[in-house]
Amino acid sequence: MHDKMNHELNPRISADCVIFGFDLNKLNVLLIERETVVGLDTYRALPGDLIFEDEPLDTAANRVLNELTGLEDIYLEQVGAFGDPDRLSKPQDRAWLKAVRQDPDARVVTIGYYSLVGMNNYVPQPASFARAATWIPIEEIGELAFDHRQILEGALKKLKEKLNVQPIGFNLLPEKFTLSQLHRLYEAILGVELDKRNFRRKMLKMDILESLEERQEGVPHKPSQFYKFNEQKYHDLLKTGFDNFAF
């Protein structure tokens, strides 16, 4: 819209990111702790901040995420807009806003995003106003700042829906993984038990996994086979028409 770049903050619009991670056991979410305002407890929060005036929304989400946690180049999927006029009105949040925002009373509409990352190859690097950035198991997440709890619920709902339509779970796993890990991942996300044999049969029938020579080592039980996701086969499958990814 403007010819010159305008990297001022847009005081009315922010982006918040729900980053899911999987530690091969439980589903986690990346949360930050804000710099403490003296004399007040502070909630954990989703990484998020105001966008720039001339910045596309998803670019902003990525930038903000990077500034607060060090995560880079993540594919973010939009959850939606959250715009309750009272969404910033909890006392702790008001205090924090007064401390850091130019216009702490402004109404801000936020755009929620979510993504999946492998917890292994990423160590949170808090910066900016994030005093800490930590993976928290999803069942242990209590109250969050602002309406972040609501954004989280929305993201989780979208994630579940998506998982029944696209085999996105691989983004949460290391490149090599076992079928049991994938199985646990599906159970963690969907929040239900899935029969082991039926899960394996269906997953393998999709023919988007490649079994590797390698097997687990040093485990005190039968070592399991490693697999990797075959993106090529997946795309071919989509082209030839396939839709039955649900469990």
Place this chain on the structure above:
Amino acid sequence: MHDKMNHELNPRISADCVIFGFDLNKLNVLLIERETVVGLDTYRALPGDLIFEDEPLDTAANRVLNELTGLEDIYLEQVGAFGDPDRLSKPQDRAWLKAVRQDPDARVVTIGYYSLVGMNNYVPQPASFARAATWIPIEEIGELAFDHRQILEGALKKLKEKLNVQPIGFNLLPEKFTLSQLHRLYEAILGVELDKRNFRRKMLKMDILESLEERQEGVPHKPSQFYKFNEQKYHDLLKTGFDNFAF
């Protein structure tokens, strides 16, 4: 956030509505024509406008929709936020904004919504800056104002997804309808052909329709049976756990 009401416009955030209607034959969308700016053709547009400063997003969407088309008390589902910095930069749009907006250069992020209404019991009543409000068959919709085309595509995608998860189609039909009408509706939304017998079998097996005594009259062929949607049975079904609504 504020104690006193603040019905000023928020110059940065708008709401746009994609209203789907079904004329028992084709899927339509409710579009408005803006007041013409002298000397310029103008595109059709989705009903939409800036929100108020203290207004929840969905309230705003409903208000705006009502002001432009007369539609009232519609359940609107969010499509998402659309915030490309260049989304208002087409020349026709710029001219129109200059004519009507206080701050025509402001960057505006819009929140898209969609809904389904019965075309029968509603006649568009254009008002405000809408010179006309008209149902347009979805295949005949050409270029739209701003990024409204993109919002429309997004809404249609959500609608399809939703239809495979919830039998929402009934909202588009009169209270009494025939299975053929419902069949055509599904085909219109999903954009595919569905086998008549298989469609009927599956739909009836859900046991959420009630067949009425009444049949069609005055049609030059075998008259068809009327049905109505049984909301009670539908909710019971959800409680006992059912998920196979897809076609």
Place this chain on the structure above:
DNA sequence: TCGCAAAGTGTATTTTTGACACAAAGGTCC
């Protein structure tokens, strides 16, 4: 070597899907 823990595997039954064609009803037109 015994025990433990998780991996890995097959079958039988039921349910769902998909493909497919013809008779029934009512109006229209001559």
Place this chain on the structure above:
DNA sequence: GGACCTTTGTGTCAAAAATACACTTTGCGA
């Protein structure tokens, strides 16, 4: 009133998919 047109409404069979279910294998540790 009979021929014809249009849309409704119906059943079966075969293939595919879902579900339920239990025991053997492997490797480590004690």
